[in-house]
Amino acid sequence: MSNWIDIASLDDIPKRGARVVKTHLGCVAIFRTHDDQVYAIDDTCPHKKGPLSEGIVHGTAVTCPLHNWVFDLKTGMAQGSDVGSVATYGVRVEDGRILLDPARLTSKLVA
Numbered sequence: 386m387s388n389w390i391d392i393a394s395l396d397d398i399p400k401r402g403a404r405v406v407k408t409h410l411g412c413v414a415i416f417r418t419h420d421d422q423v424y425a426i427d428d429t430c431p432h433k434k435g436p437l438s439e440g441i442v443h444g445t446a447v448t449c450p451l452h453n454w455v456f457d458l459k460t461g462m463a464q465g466s467d468v469g470s471v472a473t474y475g476v477r478v479e480d481g482r483i484l485l486d487p488a489r490l491t492s493k494l495v496a
């Protein structure tokens with residue numbers, strides 16, 4: 386069982402917005418949708434290294450601000466592309482707090 390990391394209050398992220406969590410392995414973007422679903426993916430687009438946290442959130446997707454690739458927040462896959470994807474991370478909300486599962490961050494050290 387992993388020790389989930391308390392990131393922030395749900396209210397700290399605006400609806401259809403994001404927050405960046407900096408780790409020693411890279412930045413993770415935490416997104417809040419219009420209906421308060423929360424997702425976590427790598428913040429860097431694999432195409433032109435755009436900051437996905439600065440993109441436009443629509444439904445359960447985000448559009449990269451540099452070149453308009455659209456990423457599914459659930460899967461990390463770029464829509465309409467078979468070559469682009471970003472890592473996803475376990476995230477949940479408990480008592481109004483956003484918690485990030487560090488397991489994938491730890492697995493990056495091993496890989």
